[in-house]
Each structure stands twice: as C-alpha cells, then as structure tokens.
Amino acid sequence: MAIQTSVFGVLPDGEEVKRITIGDEEGFSVSILTYGAIIQSFMVPVGDERRNIVFASPSLEDYIGDSSCKGQIVAPYANRIAKGRFTLDGMEYVLEVNNGPNNLHSGSANLGQKNWNVIFQTENSVVLNAEHRDGEGGFPGNISVTVAYLLEKNRLTISYTMVSDRKCVVNPTNHSYFNLKGDGSPILDHAVQIMADKVVLVDDTLIPTEVASVAGTDFDFTSPHTVGDRRDGMYDHCFVFASVKKAKVEAAGLRLVVDTDRPAMQLYTGQFNPQCNCLWEKSGPFCALALETSEYPDAVNRKDFPCVVLEPGQVFKSRTSYTVEEM
Numbered sequence: 114m115a116i117q118t119s120v121f122g123v124l125p126d127g128e129e130v131k132r133i134t135i136g137d138e139e140g141f142s143v144s145i146l147t148y149g150a151i152i153q154s155f156m157v158p159v160g161d162e163r164r165n166i167v168f169a170s171p172s173l174e175d176y177i178g179d180s181s182c183k184g185q186i187v188a189p190y191a192n193r194i195a196k197g198r199f200t201l202d203g204m205e206y207v208l209e210v211n212n213g214p215n216n217l218h219s220g221s222a223n224l225g226q227k228n229w230n231v232i233f234q235t236e237n238s239v240v241l242n243a244e245h246r247d248g249e250g251g252f253p254g255n256i257s258v259t260v261a262y263l264l265e266k267n268r269l270t271i272s273y274t275m276v277s278d279r280k281c282v283v284n285p286t287n288h289s290y291f292n293l294k295g296d297g298s299p300i301l302d303h304a305v306q307i308m309a310d311k312v313v314l315v316d317d318t319l320i321p322t323e324v325a326s327v328a329g330t331d332f333d334f335t336s337p338h339t340v341g342d343r344r345d346g347m348y349d350h351c352f353v354f355a356s357v358k359k360a361k362v363e364a365a366g367l368r369l370v371v372d373t374d375r376p377a378m379q380l381y382t383g384q385f386n387p388q389c390n391c392l393w394e395k396s397g398p399f400c401a402l403a404l405e406t407s408e409y410p411d412a413v414n415r416k417d418f419p420c421v422v423l424e425p426g427q428v429f430k431s432r433t434s435y436t437v438e439e440m
Contacts (some may be wrong), residue, residue, distance in 0.1 A: 118234075121146055121153075122173025128228055130173050135237050137264045141437070148176055149225040150241045150260050151184035152289045154392065155269065157437050159366060164295035165392055166367070166437065168383075168401040175390045178226070181290075183401075185225025187218045188258045188275070188285040189245050190421075192351070192379060192410040195320045199413035201253065201280060201422070208251035213318045218288075222250025224258055225288065238263045247279065254281030254423075268436040275429035283423045284408045287433065290383060290401030293364040297393030297400040300382065301341030303364040305402075307334040307378065309352035313409055319349060321411050321418075327352075337363070340382050346399060349381045351410050360404060368440050371404050373433040376419055379405040406433045 121132035132153060136142040140158035145151065155167045168183045170176060179185075197208040197216040209220035218225070222245060229241040238261065245256040254277035261272040273285050292300050312332040313321045327333040331343040332350065340346045352360075353376065360378060362369040371378070381403040388397045412418040423429050 121148070124148075124173070124228060130228055131231065133231065133234060133239050135234075135239055135262065135264050137237050137266055139267050141264060141267050143262065143264050143269055145239055145241070145262055146176070147229050147231060147241065148173060149184070149227065150186040150229045150243070151176060151225070152287065153184060155289070157367065159439065166291055166293055166295050166369070168290035168292065168297070168386070168396070169392045170390050171392055172390065181387055182218055182223075182225055182288040183290050185223070185288045186258070186260050186285060187288050188224045188243075188283070189222065189252055189254075189256050190219050190282055190284045190413075191286040191288070191405060191407050192284065193217050193319055195411045195414055197251075199282065201282065206251050206253060215318055215320060219252065220250045222252050232259065237265060252281065254279045256281055256283065258285065267438060268434055270432060270434040273429070273431040275423060276427070277423050277425055279425055281423050282413050282421045283429050284412070284421050285431070286379075286405040286407045288403055288405060290386070290403045291362065291369060292393070292401040293362065293367040293369060295365070295393070297391060297395035299399040300364070300402050301346045301399055302339055303362050303402065304337040304339050305334050305380070306337040306361040307352045307380065308355055308357040308359045309334065309378070310355040311353035313351040313353065313377070315350065315410075319410070321351075321409065321415065324353060337361070340402065346382055347384045349379070351377050351379050351407070353377050353409070362402070362404070363440060366440055368438050370436040370438070371406065371433065372436075373406040374431055375406040375408065375433065377407055377409055379403070379407055379410070381405065
C-alpha cells in the first residue's frame with residue numbers, strides 16, 4: 114500500500130499531529146499518531162472483513178490527558194514507582210505522585226503525552242523520536258527515545274532505542290489494549306497463556322512485595338485460561354517470563370502472539386477502563402486488555418530486581434512483536 118499520512122488534529126500550541134498508516138501485503142494495517150507514538154488502529158483481515166483489535170478513539174481531544182494511556186509509548190519509565198521517589202548514587206529524586214501514593218507511567222514526564230518527530234517512514238514502517246528533558250517530572254537525564262514500528266506479514270514489531278547524557282532510569286513500554294473481537298465487548302472470554310513461572314505480588318497500592326511462583330495459584334497462565342475464570346477477571350500484575358518470553362491471547366477466531374526480549378509483562382485486564390469516545394461499539398471496564406512488556410515495577414527501589422539504570426554512553430535497545438493469525 115502507498116504511504117498514507119494525514120493531519121489527525123492540532124494541539125493547543127498550534128502544532129499538527131499526524132496520523133501515519135503503514136501496511137503489508139497480507140491486508141494488515143496499523144495507524145500511528147505522532148502524538149505519543151500512539152497505535153490508533155490495528156486492522157486485521159478476518160474472512161471478508163477487517164477488524165480493529167486495539168482500543169482507540171477517533172479524535173485528538175480524546176487522547177490529550179488520557180489517563181488510560183491507550184496505545185501510547187510510555188517512557189521514560191512505565192509502571193509504578195513507590196511513593197514517587199528513588200535514590201541513584203546517593204541522590205534522591207522526587208517525582209510526581211499521580212496514582213494513590215505512587216508515581217505511575219512517569220506522570221507529566223510521560224512521552225506518551227508529547228508530540229513525536231517522524232524520522233523515517235516507508236510503506237510498512239515508521240520511525241519516531243522524542244526527547245525527555247533533564248529534571249522533567251523529577252527524572253534525571255536528557256533522554257532521547259527512538260521507536261520504530263515495522264509491519265511485515267501479520268507481525269508488528271516495535272523496536273526501542275534510548276540514550277542519555279547522564280545516569281538515569283528507563284523502562285519503556287507500549288500501552289495498547291487489545292480486544293480480538295474488535296467491538297469492545299468484555300474480554301472475559303479471551304483465553305490467555307503467558308510463559309511465566311513467577312509473578313510479582315503487590316500490596317493494596319500495587320507496589321511489589323515479593324516475587325512468587327505461579328504454580329497452583331490464580332496467576333498460573335502457563336496453560337491457557339480465560340480472563341474471567343479466576344479473580345473475577347481482575348489482573349494488574351507483572352508476570353516474570355521463564356526461558357521463553359512469549360504470551361498468547363485467543364478469541365473470536367484470532368490468535369495474538371506477543372514475543373519480546375524484556376524480562377516481564379504486565380497483564381492489565383482493564384477493570385478500570387473508562388467509558389469514552391471510542392472506535393468500537395462499546396468501551397468501559399474489561400473492554401480490552403493490556404500486555405505491557407517491561408521491567409519489574411518499582412525496580413528503581415529494589416536491589417533484588419533486574420537493573421533499570423542507563424549510563425551515559427550506553428544504549429538501551431529492546432524489541433517486542435505482535436503477531437496476529439486466524440485460528
């Protein structure tokens with residue numbers, strides 16, 4: 114397909130937000146907004162129809178200040194940081210508290226709420242860049258974040274590159290929500306399988322308390338379970354991958370396979386998803402689920418968790434792919 118670029122909207126400062134649609138030879142297409150590098154549609158051919166499998170809205174106004182973070186590239190730091198503070202080389206950094214007593218998804222520093230620059234694009238790919246300023250939201254470092262989207266034969270791959278001029282903490286993710294029925298009706302019937310042998314247990318503010326085995330618990334997705342089977346379908350937990358870093362979701366004749374090089378994935382089943390202006394017929398609680406490949410939550414405050422520190426001169430690189438196929 115030819116490159117399709119249009120103006121999606123105009124920000125209050127007059128800056129245009131572009132909508133870029135990439136496609137492949139199989140009839141799949143993905144639309145990316147420069148605002149937040151957001152995935153605004155993921156169109157999948159199913160028989161004679163095409164189905165949008167991501168939670169999305171039709172106008173820019175619906176995305177500005179969107180607390181659900183739908184479709185965004187969340188950076189520099191996704192997930193929660195306890196009490197909105199951490200210490201690095203003896204210096205305490207104080208962040209915004211925007212989720213109970215904690216910092217969530219970088220607060221106002223989140224690049225998912227900034228307009229990105231398009232660096233390069235082809236018929237099936239687009240590369241965008243955004244800059245985090247040192248001290249913004251309390252986070253250290255002038256951090257350059259580059260994200261590449263590539264769509265090839267029913268597979269969307271997101272590649273991340275991050276560099277900084279000073280020691281900082283990084284944990285980017287894509288915060289798309291999926292509903293394989295493509296209509297926003299509850300995802301409680303979606304079968305989920307996660308190749309994770311451990312889960313990060315949390316307190317009542319969703320801050321980690323311990324890493325535990327999933328064996329024999331409601332967190333065991335090593336074999337498929339529908340979302341609504343257990344816990345009334347309510348999950349907002351980080352699953353730690355075993356040797357195979359992969360997850361699968363099946364519903365309505367489609368299978369979504371997520372594979373990554375990240376150590377973990379946050380499964381959020383959308384129990385607090387808002388009613389909103391939406392491309393689907395329905396929205397609200399459980400209308401879609403998020404599969405956020407990432408580091409562990411609050412890793413900045415836990416020496417027993419994998420390191421999330423990026424040194425100046427180092428390059429953070431990561432990749433996550435989403436493959437959709439008919440069953």
